[in-house]
Amino acid sequence: MNLQLDGALLLEQIRILGELGADPVQGGRTRIALTDAEKAGRDQVVAWMKALDLEVRIDRIGNIFGTLPAASGEALAPLMMGSHIDTVTNAGALDGCYGVLAGLAVIRAYRDAGVLPSRPITVGAFTNEEGVRYQPDMMGSLVYAGGLEVQVALDTLGTDGTRLGDELARIGYAGDLQPGAIVPHEYLELHIEQGPILEAEGIQIGVVENLQGISWQQVTVQGNANHAGTTPTRLRHDAGYVACAAVAEARAIARDAGSTLATTGCIAFEPNVINVIPRRAVFTVDLRDPDEARLQQAEQRFAAFLERIAAEEGVKISSERLVRFEPVIFDATLADQIEASAVRLGLSHRRMTSGAGHDAQMIARIAPAAMIFVPSRGGISHNPREHTDDAQLVMGAEVLLDVVARRLA
Amino acid sequence: MNLQLDGALLLEQIRILGELGADPVQGGRTRIALTDAEKAGRDQVVAWMKALDLEVRIDRIGNIFGTLPAASGEALAPLMMGSHIDTVTNAGALDGCYGVLAGLAVIRAYRDAGVLPSRPITVGAFTNEEGVRYQPDMMGSLVYAGGLEVQVALDTLGTDGTRLGDELARIGYAGDLQPGAIVPHEYLELHIEQGPILEAEGIQIGVVENLQGISWQQVTVQGNANHAGTTPTRLRHDAGYVACAAVAEARAIARDAGSTLATTGCIAFEPNVINVIPRRAVFTVDLRDPDEARLQQAEQRFAAFLERIAAEEGVKISSERLVRFEPVIFDATLADQIEASAVRLGLSHRRMTSGAGHDAQMIARIAPAAMIFVPSRGGISHNPREHTDDAQLVMGAEVLLDVVARRLA
Structure with a gap:
């Protein structure tokens, strides 16, 4: 032919x-x-x-x-x-x-x-x-x-x-x-x-x-809104800080695992006012890995981080799974x-x-x-x-x- | 009387x-x-x-x-x-x-x-x-x-x-x-x-x-938007990650200094899409300290961090001073x-x-x-x-x- x-x-x-x-x-x-x-x-x-x-x-x-x-x-x-x-x-x-x-x-x-x-x-x-x-x-x-x-x-x-x-x-x-x-x-x-x-x-x-396997979640952090100038660090329940620490942790997970990718594409703070500690932060996490076991490890390490920081900072964190493909x-x-x-x-x-x-x-x-x-x-x-x-x-x-x-x- | x-x-x-x-x-x-x-x-x-x-x-x-x-x-x-x-x-x-x-x-x-x-x-x-x-x-x-x-x-x-x-x-x-x-x-x-x-x-x-002295700045991180699933970590210029790392650093500054307060009240990513690495991130930093020298130290440590991470991550960072009161x-x-x-x-x-x-x-x-x-x-x-x-x-x-x-x- x-x-x-x-x-x-x-x-x-x-x-x-x-x-x-x-x-x-x-x-x-x-x-x-x-x-x-x-x-x-x-x-x-x-x-x-x-x-x-x-x-x-x-x-x-x-x-x-x-x-x-x-x-x-x-x-x-x-x-x-x-x-x-x-x-x-x-x-x-x-x-x-x-x-x-x-x-x-x-x-x-x-x-x-x-x-x-x-x-x-x-x-x-x-x-x-x-x-x-x-x-x-x-x-x-x-x-x-x-x-x-x-x-x-x-x-x-x-x-x-x-x-x-x-x-x-x-x-x-x-x-x-x-x-x-x-x-x-x-x-x-x-x-x-x-x-x-x-x-x-x-x-x-x-x-x-x-x-790659794909794991998408939306994380919601519920803290307390307070005045940025009058609330000592030890009395803060800063949803925005917790969200950012979690984004940094996701990058550390990717760095340590080598094959894992971690991305936060979306984030929003409430009330989103310069001198108010965020009451609420919502962000997405996109984790990917060609290996299911490693993808699960990444998810588990991230979940453990959220649990630990929620206790440390006195905030509530919930996570909604949006997409999961092996x-x-x-x-x-x-x-x-x-x-x-x-x-x-x-x-x-x-x-x-x-x-x-x-x-x-x-x-x-x-x-x-x-x-x-x-x-x-x-x-x-x-x-x-x-x-x-x-x-x-x-x-x-x-x-x-x-x-x-x-x-x- | x-x-x-x-x-x-x-x-x-x-x-x-x-x-x-x-x-x-x-x-x-x-x-x-x-x-x-x-x-x-x-x-x-x-x-x-x-x-x-x-x-x-x-x-x-x-x-x-x-x-x-x-x-x-x-x-x-x-x-x-x-x-x-x-x-x-x-x-x-x-x-x-x-x-x-x-x-x-x-x-x-x-x-x-x-x-x-x-x-x-x-x-x-x-x-x-x-x-x-x-x-x-x-x-x-x-x-x-x-x-x-x-x-x-x-x-x-x-x-x-x-x-x-x-x-x-x-x-x-x-x-x-x-x-x-x-x-x-x-x-x-x-x-x-x-x-x-x-x-x-x-x-x-x-x-x-x-x-307290008050120092407000708005920080803009300019990276590259790329696909969250296809861009290896080493090739990323992730404006969102850099912003979050900077927010975490501001908290570390507050924690280490004791008297300094650090708050990020506002944040925004562009394009703010779940599976796109943020091209741009804009966030505010509110630093306060009753001591001018310590406030300046906090500002300097934060600026040095921005300079370092900009080089490491291949992003451009600019900072606009919004308010500064001694x-x-x-x-x-x-x-x-x-x-x-x-x-x-x-x-x-x-x-x-x-x-x-x-x-x-x-x-x-x-x-x-x-x-x-x-x-x-x-x-x-x-x-x-x-x-x-x-x-x-x-x-x-x-x-x-x-x-x-x-x-x-």
Whole structure:
């Protein structure tokens, strides 16, 4: 088989999709799941799937699947590629879209060569990976993998008070396929790294063999508001100080463990007045580790710190778990084959861990899965400055095509 | 002389003034300087001054002075008592008002006895002590003491965009007296402690012999926003972590120095998203110490920490000084006489430092000054739960009357 990737058309489709929901002033685009802008993106992707003469099916949670049939015509379990086309606010053009459109580019190589694969190839665009308006994120693939009841997902209320199922019907993407009805034979997701490692090391291809466990919690410290000038240190119950000490402890946990990452992205004090000791502090803690035991150690050390400082400072601390995903080990055979394809194409490569969550981690529950990363300039994502060189984008898609071609040879 | 304090009337006036600007739902009152509610408070105080047949004068910054003439009729430098009647949002009824109305109660004792003092007695209500809408706080007494040009103060723009001088004229309190025109012979300010010490020690009267130096700064940390899951700790420039480490360092400074207080009341992260490393963090630091050298040591240690951590973490840190007042040593003779009056009245007492700023610290620049404190339940102030028992309020005014009577005997 002589399968040729049309890199120029892939780049052109990334550009066209990136114009939907674009902000001409700030330079980014906003296609939050199930909005009108995202409907426009869906319509475009479906049009491209139809142009490739794929069978397009929509499931009850709005996941879009375009399938190229097998040469035999048999309804074998498909090789699936996919990602998502929803975005955060003011996003780049690559996150998610690259994986979906590279999947179409792989199928196009078959169409251009006039051949069909040994088993069906499906490209999936999963609903609401970003989780901006409706929680949790990675929702479409989570539902598809059986991790969340479809009815519960449809009944989810958004930050704007809308019901997900209503918005899905409104934009015309409430399909009838039962999520999970088509179990893939294997799943591949090509994605930008969204981190700085490949660029920092000058490496072209990341062979993603696992994905970090993620632990999100929101911590609330309840102290006493008092006058900053008249309350001796020993009589203080300073919720703000306790929160900051806990943030510093989280960093110490990350430093000591080496593999653990700890981030506090959100914080708020009440009353937030310069000369009033904070009565209340609320902050988030994002802990990640590729190893479940080490992630649990980090959680336990942090919880023990909170207990100790609550007693020392005379404050009450409560913690609400927001998200908890165990680490995912991707399929070793698929990872080996990605590496072999990188070698075959003469590309530098390294094994690596995905720091971010991806639809692949959900589909890994029901099928062998792995991911391919390409470099992200400056590690930047979720931002209009998100960038990967065109040549690198095409190389990543070449690797994906090579893996698919060899899996279906 | 048989001077009798009318404690019941003092308490009644505190209650009446406290109803102006009251919020019937939350229980507090809001009389921010130069608002309609505060004008109502001013009108009430002026009416009470006139009822005592005092000469009422308003200066250019809106400070109100009511003067009882000397027995001799001579225009001697007056003994001045005072404080303020503006409040923070949702305030108690005592902060400031107690000192002004107790001053009127002292004068009333002279009127009731039908005698005049050996030198004039003036009660002052200083403009904008709280500094809620217009910065800096303690503005009226600062201008009066020559620390701020009256024209600069009048041109101050508020948080709502209004010009102070316009608001002052609008409420009818742009007087013609030149601030500082009447230099007091001495100044006494009776105030609730606004701190927990007297209550915690079961003591009735605080003899305030000094006032802490105050150093306020706003610190801005500029780092890089990056993905919480994909950015190794060593490649982070986490503005949020740096801010929290600095808050913890400020507490360590306070703990090590003993006499220093350190508070971070305000903090904000950008973009304040759970899985994004903060690009920017802004927080305030309130440092106080009764000793200028120790206060400077605290400032220097904090600045050195910021410099060190900026280098270690690869962030930029800038610091803006918001307020800086050196410690004030009150007049030793006046403090001795306050103590002697407490002894004479059989009240428990202790020497203490004022942790909060007060108009007395400004007037201390131009006249001998001292303060008398009464206990604050729970140390609470700037809150509807601010409370001092009626008996303690009356005792404080009795001490004030005794000191005045002996000074003017």
